Amino acid sequence: MTAPLLEARAIRHFFGAFLAVDGVSLTVREGELTALIGANGAGKTTFYNIVSGRLTPTEGRVLLRGRDITGRPPHRITRMGIGRSFQITNIFADLSVLENVQVALVGHAGAGLRLWRAVARDQPLRRRALAVLGRLRLDHLAEEHAGALSHGDKRLLELAVVLASAPSLVLLDEPTAGMTPEETRAVVALIRELAADGEATFFLTEHDMDVVFGLAQRVFVMHRGRLLAEGTPEDIRANPEVRAAYLGEEVT
Amino acid sequence: MKGRPVLVPAVLLLVLAGLVALPWWGSYFALFLATEMLILGLFAASFNLLFGYTGLLSFGQAAYFGTGAYVAALLLRDIGPDFVWVLVAGPVAAALLAAVIGWFCVRLTEVYFAMLTLAFGMMVYAVYHQWRGLTGGSDGVAGFSITPLVSGLEAVNLANPMHYYFLTLAVVVASGYVLYRITTSPFGLILKSIRENAERAAFAGIPVRPYRLLAFTIAGFFAGVAGALFGPFNRIAVPEMVHWTMSAEPVLMTILGGSHNFLGPFLGAAVFLGLRTWLTSYTDQWMFFLGLILLFLVLFLPRGLLSLAEWRTRRRGR
Numbered sequence: 001m002t003a004p005l006l007e008a009r010a011i012r013h014f015f016g017a018f019l020a021v022d023g024v025s026l027t028v029r030e031g032e033l034t035a036l037i038g039a040n041g042a043g044k045t046t047f048y049n050i051v052s053g054r055l056t057p058t059e060g061r062v063l064l065r066g067r068d069i070t071g072r073p074p075h076r077i078t079r080m081g082i083g084r085s086f087q088i089t090n091i092f093a094d095l096s097v098l099e100n101v102q103v104a105l106v107g108h109a110g111a112g113l114r115l116w117r118a119v120a121r122d123q124p125l126r127r128r129a130l131a132v133l134g135r136l137r138l139d140h141l142a143e144e145h146a147g148a149l150s151h152g153d154k155r156l157l158e159l160a161v162v163l164a165s166a167p168s169l170v171l172l173d174e175p176t177a178g179m180t181p182e183e184t185r186a187v188v189a190l191i192r193e194l195a196a197d198g199e200a201t202f203f204l205t206e207h208d209m210d211v212v213f214g215l216a217q218r219v220f221v222m223h224r225g226r227l228l229a230e231g232t233p234e235d236i237r238a239n240p241e242v243r244a245a246y247l248g249e250e251v252t
Numbered sequence: 253m254k255g256r257p258v259l260v261p262a263v264l265l266l267v268l269a270g271l272v273a274l275p276w277w278g279s280y281f282a283l284f285l286a287t288e289m290l291i292l293g294l295f296a297a298s299f300n301l302l303f304g305y306t307g308l309l310s311f312g313q314a315a316y317f318g319t320g321a322y323v324a325a326l327l328l329r330d331i332g333p334d335f336v337w338v339l340v341a342g343p344v345a346a347a348l349l350a351a352v353i354g355w356f357c358v359r360l361t362e363v364y365f366a367m368l369t370l371a372f373g374m375m376v377y378a379v380y381h382q383w384r385g386l387t388g389g390s391d392g393v394a395g396f397s398i399t400p401l402v403s404g405l406e407a408v409n410l411a412n413p414m415h416y417y418f419l420t421l422a423v424v425v426a427s428g429y430v431l432y433r434i435t436t437s438p439f440g441l442i443l444k445s446i447r448e449n450a451e452r453a454a455f456a457g458i459p460v461r462p463y464r465l466l467a468f469t470i471a472g473f474f475a476g477v478a479g480a481l482f483g484p485f486n487r488i489a490v491p492e493m494v495h496w497t498m499s500a501e502p503v504l505m506t507i508l509g510g511s512h513n514f515l516g517p518f519l520g521a522a523v524f525l526g527l528r529t530w531l532t533s534y535t536d537q538w539m540f541f542l543g544l545i546l547l548f549l550v551l552f553l554p555r556g557l558l559s560l561a562e563w564r565t566r567r568r569g570r
Contacts (some may be wrong), residue, residue: 052455078457090455092448095441103445107457112442113466115434119441158452165457 003066005030005169005201006051006082011060013046020046021057022225028169028203033195035212036205037236038222039246044205045087047222048171052084053077064169079108083167083200087174089154091161093147097138100146100157101129104164132164135199136190152183156190163199172204176211184208188215213237221246264515271421275414285529287417289522290424291481292501296509296517297431298474299502304511305435306467307447308358309366311499312373315353316346316472318494320479322380325393325489335401335410335484339423342480343473349376350472351465358464361450373496381491392490393483410484420481427477432514434470443467508549510556519557 006028013021021043028034036044049055051062056071063069069077092100102119105128106112119125133139136156141149146157155175162170175191176184188211195202206212212219213233221228221236223245229236236242270277274286295317302308320342327338353372360368380387387393398410401419410416434440442463445453450460483489492498501524502517509520527545531538553559 073459074451074454075457075459078455084455090449090452092445092452094448095444099441099444103441103453103458104456106438106442107453110457111438112458112463114438115440116437118433118436119438120436122438125438161452161456 003063004028005065006203007063007066008047008051009061009063011047011050011057011062013043013050013055014058015046019225021050024060024222024225024227026220026227026230028201030168030201031195031198032201032217033191033215034201034203034218034220035216036203036220036222037207037209037212037246038205038228041224042222042246043225044222045173048084048173048205052082052171075107078165078167079110081166081168082171083162083165083169084171085155085158085162085173085175087177089151089158091146091154091158093145095146096142097133097144097146097149097157098126098129098142101132101160101164102126104161105129105132108165129164132160135163135194136160152179152187155179156187159190163194167200170200170202172202174205174207176206176208184211191215260515268425275417280413283413283417285525287413287420287485288482289525290420291478291485292505292525293518293521294424294427295475295478295482296502296505296521297428297514298471298478300506300511300514300517301431301435301443301467301471301474303503303506304516305440305447306443306464307450308361308464308468309503310357310369310468310471311366311496311503312353312357312369312371312376313471313475313502314494314496314498315373315376316350316475317479317482317498318376318380318489318491319346319349320476320481321483321489321493322387322393322479323476324480324483325396326386328396328399328484329393332396332399334403335399335419338399338484339477339480342483343476346476346479347469347473350475351469354465354468354472358461358468370496370499373494373499377491377494377496380494387489387491390491392488394488396484396487398484398487416485420485423477423481427474428518431470431474435514439463439466504546506556508546508556510558512555513558516556516558523557 004027008024008026011021011024024047038044046055050057053072053074061068061070064080064082069080092103102125105125130139130142133142136159138153138156138160141153149157176187179187191202192215216233219233219236220230221242228245229239229242271286275283299310299313302310323342323345324338327333327341357365357368381389401408401410408415410419442458446460446463454460479493482493505520505524506517508524509518510516527542528538531541535541
């Protein structure tokens, strides 16, 4: 049996005396679109920060394809195959859209120590960056200033930067936050398409339950730092504990 | 964007042609002033690799500039090798010092980074100032003559200000070109990404600290190049060249010229020294008026003098 793509084992994390993540163990399998849901403060982002190396957990291990990556720095974890987006859009605002993606391509290739050849004249690099942008329908904006994009396009650009690192696992922290309904629909369709094409395995947190139940094949529910339930969207919808703790009456 | 590739090289070529021809159209005094402008322009440009490109405000670059000047002066006083070795040893010593100090400094960012570079700068100053046996304390290292560039090369006499000017022009243009290539390389792109968003850079697979350290070391090297030209040019290396007020000069020059443009620091250095020279001929209170002029420039042209030219070319390009 091969090791699962991602395995979290009994993760606990304290902020001072506050227990933000309390014994979370979960497994994400290759190719399965999963979602992590829970109210604000349930510990979702902290859990993401632990998996992506932004935080070292107080206790527990994170394994990527069976390899222990607990507490490794973000650039190492990124190069090992975990990419992530942030709740608040995180791009290189004063660079062009194309350059944003080129940074990630250069970083992934470890080619940043080339001090002489001009980036602007590197045609293969340009083509690869345009190809990544094309996947997200952003290629027509390649020469634009990243900071001048619309909110929705900025979020897509961040996804492009993530995909340029050729990740096996992509953590999306509320990918549709702040988007208009049309933008949300477009992003959902895009994520579904990318996942279906086998671009990467997507693991997302989301507040919009339509998005979660429309996309995810498997859902984890966090509540006050603990993993409350896991299962298919139907299981989760039907789970009385989840309904009581989190979903309330909005789920029909 | 389309207006730039023609206009900028054209202006640059014109300025370079004017500089090459300077000994035939400018006064003796202009030659000295231009030499100083070129040297401090390179110093400011090396600082801007950190400030404008990597997003690190260093208040301690005089440590590397001064090290270049002291190593050059000491070599000339005590050993007297061909001048070309002076131009190698000064920058290498400065880069080594920058690598050691930078190793500590790049752990921090923003104002903490600035404070740490300032603190190290003061320590380096104290060493040059207090180590009287070697550096002569506040008297500095003087009483040396300029050696030939390369022995046997009779045509070049660096004791002649015109020859020294041409050497400076050649070294500054070559160094500027290397720095420019670095800023447009993949390495330069990574530095800019770190300036923009160090966290996103880390999550794009980039080890941020080693990159910052390399930028710090390269900046130290080119500050050392400038220093190794500056000491012999003044026939002395004094503690003032290592003092924190010297560290402030590239900061002012760069902000004056524009940190978002590679040529900004060079223009800023020229304008700064031009203004200072012009004002000192009228008043002893030149610092007050220089401050006043800088104040207005920063208030009304926060992106520097070159932002005027950028604005025009951008409009033309559309």
